[in-house]
Amino acid sequence: MDEDSLMLLGSCPVPFQDSTKVLLGHGSGGKLTADLIEQLFLPTFRNPYLEKLDDQAVVAVDGVRLAFTTDSYVVTPIFFPGGDIGQLAVHGTVNDLAMSGARPLYLSAAFILEEGLPLADLARIVASMRDACATAGVVLVTGDTKVVNRGSGDRIFINTSGVGRIEHTRVISADQVRAGDRVILSGTIADHGMAVMSKREGLEFETEIMSDTAPLNSLVQILGADNNGGQP
């Protein structure tokens, strides 16, 4: 262990005292994930982009405002009622870009395949990604494929990163949220999680619950236009 990590471990009450190992909860998006971000990632990389704690960064290149985001998808099962890991990977990154008010433009896809994955499954997932890109109006421009030994992965993990153009001058960010703001739900909640879980655990309900995975960028564009009174 180097000095930095010793210092880091010394200064972190939770979760580093509770556990010296990574727990499933560190990736759940809840308390442990927040601890990991606040106690490890933020202090190490400290910069104004990360400090916003948004799902995407807004960066400027030659005066053009871009949104840039990344997400890995490790969902099990990889095919579930209403969707699959490929479609989800496109929708998730498109939506993360849209949440800054950006128009999603370009996506990357990086596959970590476990040795032994049926090529037919990969083909089905990739076709699903193509359709999701077409629906969302984004182009998949670059990619990467790695294969790990059997038992060192879980069939397929997909990372998608994305770049979008911000076509407005507002600052849309989680740190702008105020008590009393209205929350807009784009559908009923928990459909996706329940669809995945019911398939994973073999749960049966009277009706099959379908994932509602979908690209929300066109919805968000309309929202932007409404709020903006026609201003760019």
Add this chain to the structure above:
Amino acid sequence: MDEDSLMLLGSCPVPFQDSTKVLLGHGSGGKLTADLIEQLFLPTFRNPYLEKLDDQAVVAVDGVRLAFTTDSYVVTPIFFPGGDIGQLAVHGTVNDLAMSGARPLYLSAAFILEEGLPLADLARIVASMRDACATAGVVLVTGDTKVVNRGSGDRIFINTSGVGRIEHTRVISADQVRAGDRVILSGTIADHGMAVMSKREGLEFETEIMSDTAPLNSLVQILGADNNGGQP
């Protein structure tokens, strides 16, 4: 299996006839990887960006030319003589951007952690990424963390994606290479591969072979300036 994948499998002599499953070679960067790209990814996503078969895409947003790239790092062992997976993940993506003549600007980092990874190892890797970013002059602006069950991963996988600005008007691409072109080596070859393999397999040599992982963007910038006669 859907119609698309059936069609695809029907039209692919190699490797789909030899094997209906993903093999380690599909991720090695050699013949099987090329087959996978040419027989699956290209026909599915067919667009001019992917057709170049470069390690990065060059895209334009409002007249600004950007390079965009992604790579996942699954190296074992995660610490090796001369470096670690974190440093490698920064250098690799910085270099993929530089190979289009771009100035690397912004990086994303997405971690897939296996339950049980010592947090001290993660802290050491993250500190190493911070140092590598500082040396290369890039800012890590966005990230993601997922945790998979013990046995569903291999300690840590890291995806880095990157965005750079292309500050010249040349077209630098693998498809521009011609017979008779000179190849510039930035150092002795195979150091990195041998360093990793010697550690993985417990091989001992008279001298320890160190990985030569390094950011090459400043070298490439000089090259661009020399060739360019001062033109933008």
